[in-house]
Amino acid sequence: MKQMIKNRFSCLAVLIFGIVGLGITACGPTPSDGLDGGDQRESITHGKAVKASSDLSKVVVAVVAEKTEGQALCTGSILSENLILTAAHCVDGNPTQVRIVFATKVKEASAEQIRVARGVFQNPFWKNPNTEKQGDLAIIQFSGGLPEGFTSVRLVPKTYKVTTGDSVIFVGYGVTDGLERTGSGVLRTTKSTVTGQQSPTEILTDGKETSVCFGDSGGPGFAVIKNNFVQWGVASSVLNQECNEASIHTSVMAYEPWIREIIHEFSTPKKSRKPKKSPTTLFLGPSQE
Numbered sequence: 001m002k003q004m005i006k007n008r009f010s011c012l013a014v015l016i017f018g019i020v021g022l023g024i025t026a027c028g029p030t031p032s033d034g035l036d037g038g039d040q041r042e043s044i045t046h047g048k049a050v051k052a053s054s055d056l057s058k059v060v061v062a063v064v065a066e067k068t069e070g071q072a073l074c075t076g077s078i079l080s081e082n083l084i085l086t087a088a089h090c091v092d093g094n095p096t097q098v099r100i101v102f103a104t105k106v107k108e109a110s111a112e113q114i115r116v117a118r119g120v121f122q123n124p125f126w127k128n129p130n131t132e133k134q135g136d137l138a139i140i141q142f143s144g145g146l147p148e149g150f151t152s153v154r155l156v157p158k159t160y161k162v163t164t165g166d167s168v169i170f171v172g173y174g175v176t177d178g179l180e181r182t183g184s185g186v187l188r189t190t191k192s193t194v195t196g197q198q199s200p201t202e203i204l205t206d207g208k209e210t211s212v213c214f215g216d217s218g219g220p221g222f223a224v225i226k227n228n229f230v231q232w233g234v235a236s237s238v239l240n241q242e243c244n245e246a247s248i249h250t251s252v253m254a255y256e257p258w259i260r261e262i263i264h265e266f267s268t269p270k271k272s273r274k275p276k277k278s279p280t281t282l283f284l285g286p287s288q289e
Helices: 253-266
Strands: 060-067 070-080 083-086 097-101 114-122 138-142 167-172 188-199 202-206 220-225 228-238 246-251 281-283
Touching: 060 083, 070 228, 070 253, 083 228, 083 253, 097 138, 138 253, 167 228, 188 246, 202 228, 246 253
Parallel strands: none
Antiparallel strands: 060 070, 060 097, 070 083, 083 138, 097 114, 114 138, 114 281, 167 188, 167 220, 188 202, 202 246, 220 228, 228 246
């Protein structure tokens, strides 16, 4: 966990066990409802499960990182045919392998719904943040292409402004109970409200009624613009372990040039090549495909 401000729980990854047969032991769509019925207080916390047919399910993925303590679950969004946007802390610790799961229920994912990462690009500010740039962003490059039906997310332009009072949408695979750390591995969504800025590059949202929680790290924060889901943020942290106070999202707009640069350099069909700046990247161990 990387403590950046008092009472901030930055590591929103969650330790998981026995998911998708991996031996896990550990830390442009148009809007439609696309939500399962039933208990309105299921969670992300207090959200709704996302149907496999939903537009939201076609741009959001689970990220499973294999680390020394086991494997950690996070969330990500699709940038291109071979790139995923997530939180930098999800891939800290030089994981030996990272897998991308394209399914609304991680435990039920088939081999055809799993991809293996080839490399990870962490934002350069993450390792050495200053008061304005925390940089909790990473881009994962994977092989195998997108499964049928999946597509890339729409990103807001760098001129977009998120303001206090805005209604926002969160999506993630996190726990339903922050203290018990239970309920992870199912894609859920909820709505919240922007309450201000935590820093020049981070947006603060209300978490008293509903919130992102552990395992939702790296998941997208959406706004609806001209009847489209558009991503403005990436889930980074919460202010208490119960996940019922507030959440902090990294601003996509603040890092739009870096995101676009990675997309331009490393999206297929361009031939992959090693990045020029080694501090932004760590390469994973050999693929086990």
